[in-house]
Amino acid sequence: MSLHTPPGHASAPLAEADRLMTVCNACRYCEGLCAVFPAMEMRRSFSDGDLNYLANLCHSCGACYVDCQFAPPHEFQVNVPQTLAAVRADSYRRYAWPAALAPLFDRNGLWIASIAALGIAVFIAGFVAWNDAAVLFGSHTGPGAFYRLMPHDTMVVVFGAAFGYAILALAMGLRVFWRDIGEPAATLAEPASLWQAVKDAATLRNLDGGGVGCYGADERPTDTRRLYHHLTFYGFLLCFAATSVATVYHYGFGRIAPYPWWDLPVVFGTVGGIGLLIGPAGLLAAKWSRDPALRDDARFGMDAAFLAMLFLTSLTGLLLLALRATPAMGMLLALHLGVVFALFLTMPYGKFVHGLYRFAALVRYARERRQMAEAPAAGG
Ligand code: SF4
Ligand code: SF4
Incomplete structure (x- = not known):
């Protein structure tokens, strides 16, 4: 270079x-x-x-x-x-918002690991401080089992605030990106451009190397990177769907977690969680073995930290599901909540943002391509 x-x-x-x-x-x-x-x-x-x-x-x-x-x-x-x-x-x-936090992108892997460790430590300390040992290490079953360790309303306030902040910071970052590339705000509301971008993003059309696949360790293209990315992306969406359905159950129908294994939040969470184990692990392995000429080694820590956070979120969630009726539930819940809290807080300051800016770029590309296609017709 x-x-x-x-x-x-x-x-x-x-x-x-x-x-x-x-x-x-x-x-x-x-x-x-x-x-x-x-x-x-x-x-x-x-x-x-x-x-x-x-x-x-x-x-x-x-x-x-x-x-x-x-x-x-x-x-x-x-x-x-x-x-x-x-x-x-x-x-x-x-594009980081607020700009004062932009340095989090320097040594990003170290920052994310530190915030994750702090999140986990705070939740474990909080659980130990606010619960008797008999409650913390007891077995809890039936509706409301989780909330005996952390009240539902407290959970809603803590995680609602973290998630709301992440959404605000991501939206502000998107605003700066959109201004920087000189695109009018109205493009983001064009149904045709949005729909084309959704299709391109959902299929990762631009990761197929022109139809042959993606290049990794050698000059033989494969579709494995796209497969791992799909497992990660759709796994994340399914986990989000599990939380959304559980919220509707709680507020709409008065059905309190935890839910039986056959119920939608558990099915979505389990299938999505498995995707979030295999996908990030596969992407990390693919990144590790990639031809050095195609790697951006300076940013390896950022990529690895984000993949590790997704993997840990899934691993702790699945462990919690498997052991929720045992005395291990209290500490596993603290561990899982600590990881999820750190994931929310770091989303605007790590690799997660690539999905947002890439989608926005695809929206603009869809608009440009349509205008190019219409131009000769308009001229003729
Ligand atoms: S510009 Fe990027 S997406 Fe396009 S062929 Fe090159 S590496 Fe692939
Ligand atoms: S072969 Fe492709 S990457 Fe190389 S100069 Fe031409 S357009 Fe650019």
């Missing part, structure tokens, strides 16, 4: 991305691989906002590196996936 920073860009990765997009715009060999190259072709020059948009469109499949005749050792040194990964990671820091 070039180390000099030409004027007009805020960082060396952005300057390098400008150089590469200029080369690629002349070459255009990769235009069928993903959304990045068609979006690039709609531009003749690249502002920082354009480059951040293109970087967040890239799904890092690696195809354009393997296919590139100008990749190292060629003197042009074209490595689009690695350069866009560096730009993308810098953009997370740039």
